[in-house]
Amino acid sequence: MAIFYTKNAGETISLAEAYAKTLKPGDIVLLDGDMGAGKTVFAKGVAKGLGIEEEITSPTYAYMNDYDGILYHYDCYRIDGYKAEALGLTDYFYGNGVCLIEWSQNIEELLPSGCKRVVIEKISEEERKITL
Numbered sequence: 001m002a003i004f005y006t007k008n009a010g011e012t013i014s015l016a017e018a019y020a021k022t023l024k025p026g027d028i029v030l031l032d033g034d035m036g037a038g039k040t041v042f043a044k045g046v047a048k049g050l051g052i053e054e055e056i057t058s059p060t061y062a063y064m065n066d067y068d069g070i071l072y073h074y075d076c077y078r079i080d081g082y083k084a085e086a087l088g089l090t091d092y093f094y095g096n097g098v099c100l101i102e103w104s105q106n107i108e109e110l111l112p113s114g115c116k117r118v119v120i121e122k123i124s125e126e127e128r129k130i131t132l
């Protein structure tokens with residue numbers, strides 16, 4: 001476990017970009033943190049690190065955005081395990097893309113073992129503590 005402090009969103013993106021290089025196909029990363037902590041900002045950095053050029057937007061209403069099968073970005077704030085499974089959203093957990101999951105606690109029972117975790121905590125308006 002390593003702890004980092006970032007002073008703005010740009011620094012979080014850079015950190016996430018470097019973190020992406022440590023990921024392997026099929027990895028599942030749980031992005032933990034309160035609303036507005038910076039989970040989606042972190043996801044933008046991971047996408048950049050994985051070479052994805054498409055703009056990363058919050059999947060809040062779509063539940064999951066698929067970036068060419070390389071990255072699957074989930075936002076489970078408005079979903080539960082039953083619905084996620086019914087929609088087939090769990091299939092990608094067993095594929096070769098990297099899965100990033102915001103609000104994973106809402107689908108906890110569906111998560112395979114061995115998930116990685118990133119915890120983002122708001123220290124002040126622009127400072128974040130990020131545990132990788």
Ligand SMILES: Nc1ncnc2c1ncn2[C@@H]1O[C@H](COP(=O)(O)OP(=O)(O)OP(=O)(O)O)[C@@H](O)[C@H]1O
Binds near residue numbers: 007041125
């Ligand atoms: N150091 C920082 N790291 C990340 N984001 C920061 C930082 N400082 C300020 N911000 C701002 O905080 C906000 C984080 O928003 P973001 O959408 O990433 O949060 P989230 O954790 O995904 O929230 P939600 O649970 O609602 O999806 C952005 O507006 C971003 O610019």
Ligand SMILES: [Mg+2]
Binds near residue numbers: 039102
């Ligand atoms: Mg978000």
